[in-house]
Every structure is written in structure tokens, then in C-alpha cells.
Amino acid sequence: MIDRVATIMEMVARSGKGMTLTEVSKELMAPVSSTQGLMNGLVSVGYLEERDRVYTLGAALYLLNVVAGRPPVAAIRHEQLEQVHAETGLTTVLSTAVGDELFYSDHVSSDPRYAYLAEGHLRRSLLRTSAGWLLLADREQRDIWAYLNSRPAEDAERVDAFLRTLTELRETRVCMAPTIGEDDSDGVSIALRESGRTIAVLGAVGSVSDIADRREELLEICLRHAASWGLR
Known part of the structure; x- marks a missing residue:
């Protein structure tokens, strides 16, 4: 079983553009039904991502390297986040999703709360951060519904709020x-896009009052930097 999982991940990685279930099953010389179970499991824990029935490597592999102190070369350098932080004066975070949770892959902040979350690689709910809303909105509709249907009753108001904003988020x-x-705390977040998909989210985070007073300014700063990185 472990050998087969490793083989799937290596095949998907080497494919360049991802693979369909049928292609993986054929390469493994295994039934589609059993292969589907393995693929579903890898998607659920973030090792694979599935979009339009094509599987690509997920963010969990990146997270393991970060936790081990061996982060791979990323599209956004820490120095670039420092530039955003210098203009906003607020906590600047780079977020991504691993499975159904969000984590901060990098940050610039003097606030110990965010340093604790980022440096500890602690996962957060997609529904409880502005960055999480963007990462969730980027998924296929069926996957969004599945995620929302699995939320506890205490998240009902957040689910409703997210659904009211979903069309705008996607546009x-x-x-x-x-x-x-x-x-x-609150935030202004923008999706960083590459090849038609969101690869991460850039956000400026601060108190509710700070964000409310400066939201348009913060948005302009984030958009300008993302455009200069070629990720909008």
C-alpha cells in the first residue's frame, strides 16, 4: 500500500500537468475502484489536489518541508513580504491550504499571536479567516458544498456569510x-494566481478598526505588489 501511494505521488509529480484517475489506474495496472480510494485519501490530507478531474501535487508536501526546516524554493520570497509589511505597517501573512485547513507558510509581524501560528505551522479553519475564504472559493463547487456541509453547527453564521459573498470572491x-x-482581528486578503489557479493568499492583518479605516489603501498595496510579482 505504501509503495503504491509513493508511486502515485511520483507519477503525478513527473507528469508536469497532472494526471486523471484513468491515467493513474492504467499506469498502476490497478482497478479504477481501488485507485479512486487511494486518490481520495491523498486529496483529503492535502498530498494531492483535484481540479476538473485532474490530480496534481498538494500543499501538504510543502508543509512537511517547512516544518522540517527545509522549505523549497517558493514563488514569493520572504523579502517580498517584508516590502508589503513596510508599506502597510501591519502583520503580513502568506497563507495556503492543506486539505481542509489553512496555515501561514510565511509572515512578517511583531505580533506574537501571528508569529506563534506561523512559526508553529498551526492549522486554522478556512471559514475563520479572510485568506481561508479565498482558498475555499477557488475550489470546484462540489468541493465547496462538501466542505460546508461538514462544518459544525457553530459555524452556521460563517457558512451563510461566506455563501452570500461567494460570487464576489470568485470574480x-x-x-x-x-x-x-x-x-x-480582521484582514484584507488577495489571491495570488498562477496558471489559472490560486497558489497562495497574501494578506494584511490587524485590528478590526485598523482594517476598517484603511481597507482600500491596504488593498491597493497588496494588489500592486502581487502584480509586480506576476501573480494576479
Whole structure:
């Protein structure tokens, strides 16, 4: 079983553009039914991603390298986040999804709360951050519904709020101060796009009042930097 999982991941990695279930099954010389179970399991834990029935490597592999202190070369350098932080004066975070959770892959901040989350590689709910809303909105509709249907009753108001904003999120790739956090914090976040998909989310995070007073300014700063990186 472990050999087969490793083979699947290597095949998908070497394919360049991803593989369909049929292609993987054929290469493994295994039934589609058993291959589907393995693929579903790898997607659920973030080792693979599935879009339009094509499987590509997921963000969990990146996370393992980060936790081990061996981060791979990323599209966004830490120095670039520092430039955003210098203009905003607020905590600047780079977020991605692993399975059904969000984690901060990099940050610039003097706030120990965000340093704790980022440096500890702690996962957060996609529904409780502006970055998480963008990462969730980028998924296929069936996957969004499946995720929302699995949420606990305490998230009902957040689910409703997300659904009211979903069309706008998908059109603009911007989430401005949704006020959905668990403390007195909020954010302006933008999707960083490459080859038609969101690869990460850039966000400026601060108190609810700070964000409300500066949301348009913060959005302009984030959009300008993302455009200069070629990721919009």
C-alpha cells in the first residue's frame, strides 16, 4: 500500500500537468475502484489536489518541508513580504491550504499571536479567516458544498456569510474585512494566481478598526505588489 501511494505521488509529480484517475489506474495496472480510494485519501490530507478531474501535487508536501526546516524554493520570497509589511505597517501573512485547513507558510509581524501560528505551522479553519475564504472559493463547487456541509453547527453564521459573498470572491479574488475571526482581528486578503489557479493568499492583518479605516489603501498595496510579482 505504501509503495503504491509513493508511486502515485511520483507519477503525478513527473507528469508536469497532472494526471486523471484513468491515467493513474492504467499506469498502476490497478482497478479504477481501488485507485479512486487511494486518490481520495491523498486529496483529503492535502498530498494531492483535484481540479476538473485532474490530480496534481498538494500543499501538504510543502508543509512537511517547512516544518522540517527545509522549505523549497517558493514563488514569493520572504523579502517580498517584508516590502508589503513596510508599506502597510501591519502583520503580513502568506497563507495556503492543506486539505481542509489553512496555515501561514510565511509572515512578517511583531505580533506574537501571528508569529506563534506561523512559526508553529498551526492549522486554522478556512471559514475563520479572510485568506481561508479565498482558498475555499477557488475550489470546484462540489468541493465547496462538501466542505460546508461538514462544518459544525457553530459555524452556521460563517457558512451563510461566506455563501452570500461567494460570487464576489470568485470574480474579484479579493476578500476585504469580513469580520469573521475569533478575536479582535480582521484582514484584507488577495489571491495570488498562477496558471489559472490560486497558489497562495497574501494578506494584511490587524485590528478590526485598523482594517476598517484603511481597507482600500491596504488593498491597493497588496494588489500592486502581487502584480509586480506576476501573480494576479
